[in-house]
Amino acid sequence: QSVLTQPPSASGTPGQRVTISCSGSSSNIGSHTVNWYQQLPGTAPKLLIYTNNQRPSGVPDRFSGSKSGTSASLAISGLQSEDEADYYCAAWDDSLNGNVFGTGTKVTVL
Amino acid sequence: QVQLQESGPGLVKPSETLSLTCTVSGYSISTGYYWGWIRQPPGKGLEWIGSIYHHGSTYHNPSLKSRVTISVDTSTNQFSLELSSVTAADTAVYYCARHESSDYYDSSGYSRNNWFDPWGQGTLVSVSS
Numbered sequence: 001q002s003v004l005t006q007p008p009s010a011s012g013t014p015g016q017r018v019t020i021s022c023s024g025s026s027s028n029i030g031s032h033t034v035n036w037y038q039q040l041p042g043t044a045p046k047l048l049i050y051t052n053n054q055r056p057s058g059v060p061d062r063f064s065g066s067k068s069g070t071s072a073s074l075a076i077s078g079l080q081s082e083d084e085a086d087y088y089c090a091a092w093d094d095s096l097n098g099n100v101f102g103t104g105t106k107v108t109v110l
Numbered sequence: 111q112v113q114l115q116e117s118g119p120g121l122v123k124p125s126e127t128l129s130l131t132c133t134v135s136g137y138s139i140s141t142g143y144y145w146g147w148i149r150q151p152p153g154k155g156l157e158w159i160g161s162i163y164h165h166g167s168t169y170h171n172p173s174l175k176s177r178v179t180i181s182v183d184t185s186t187n188q189f190s191l192e193l194s195s196v197t198a199a200d201t202a203v204y205y206c207a208r209h210e211s212s213d214y215y216d217s218s219g220y221s222r223n224n225w226f227d228p229w230g231q232g233t234l235v236s237v238s239s
Contacts, residue, residue, distance in 0.1 A: 002155060033214055035225040037156075044205055045148075045156065047227035051214065056227065088156055092211075092222035098171055099146075099158040099209075099224055 003028060004089050004102035011108040012079045020105045022072040022089035028100055030070040032092040036063075037101075039086040048087070049074065076107070084109045112137040114206050114230035122200075122237050128193040132206030132230060133186075139164050140184040144209035146226055147180065147191045149202040157202075161209045162189055196237045203232040 005023040012018040024030065036049040047056055049065035052072070062083075064075045072091075076083055089102035118130035132145070139145060146161035160170035162180045170178045179192040193200060207226035214223040 032221040033223050037226075044229040044232050045226075046229070047225055050210075050225045050227070051223055090156075090225070092224040096172060098160075098169055099226075101148075101156040101158065104155045 002103045003093060003096075003100050004091065006087075006089060006102040006105045008103070009106045009108065011110055012076075013110045014079055014081065016079045017075060017077045018079055018107060019076075020074045020087055020089075020107070022074070022102050024070050024072070024091060024100075026070060027095045028070075028091045028093040029067065029072055031094060034065065034067050034072040035090045036065055036074045037088045037090065039088065041085070045088065079107075079109055081109050083107060112208060112228055114208065114228060116204060116206050116230045116233040118204075118233060118235070120234060120236060122196055122235060123239050124197055124237055125195055128191070128196050128200060128204075128235055128237070130191045130204055130206075130233065130235070131188050132190070133188050134208075135187070137208070138184075139182060139187050139189065144211045145182065145189045146207050146209035148205045148207060148226065148229075149200075150205070150232075151199075151202045159191065159193075159204075161211065198237050201235065201237045203234050205232045206230045 033051045037045040038048045039045040052067045053065045093100040113135045122128045144161040147159040162168045177194045182189040207229040212223045
């Protein structure tokens with residue numbers, strides 16, 4: 001069972017800004033960096049954001065990450081149809097002594 | 111660029127052992143990094159299984175620890191997963207990935223950097239008699 005909580009779904013029209021939250025605790029987000037993954041339908045997850053707000057090469061700057069306390073957020077600005085996917089947050093967890101993933105959020109482009 | 115590819119049986123009988131291998135190309139495992147396994151039951155979220163460092167030290171998800179064995183073979187540039195006593199609940203797509211796990215310091219002090227990149231395409235393993 002995931003210890004990082006995300007809303008099950010989010011949606012927006014093309015061009016809109018969508019924000020996804022990720023709620024954790026002091027043993028994970030409160031103490032360690034947060035990462036985000038994008039999983040397009042039928043494909044493997046892809047690293048989208050690392051170390052709270054860094055984008056790997058090739059990831060559009062429409063995607064941005066932030067962290068405050070025991071929560072983190074992923075923002076998608078200028079939403080596009082190809083952004084329709086599942087998004088997962090993740091972090092190290094001291095209680096687990098390992099990696100934890102969020103529950104996942106399905107983004108729908110209306 | 112670094113590429114990973116999972117391989118192994120797509121069907122395992124209940125109570126038997128699931129065995130998968132991840133072949134890495136474009137990067138020598140012996141150079142560094144951790145190497146991890148993650149799974150995703152059909153229609154559900156991601157679950158980290160465990161990871162291994164190139165010299166063999168491992169750590170696992172406590173919920174699976176007693177059933178998991180992860181090993182590395184630097185001569186073939188592969189690492190492997192064994193999951194014993196499987197049940198239908200172990201039916202999932204199994205992914206291997208390179209695992210960055212390192213100390214990170216900023217103005218807030220110490221934290222752990224921890225991410226998976228890149229990932230293999232995944233392989234579906236079904237547990238059924």
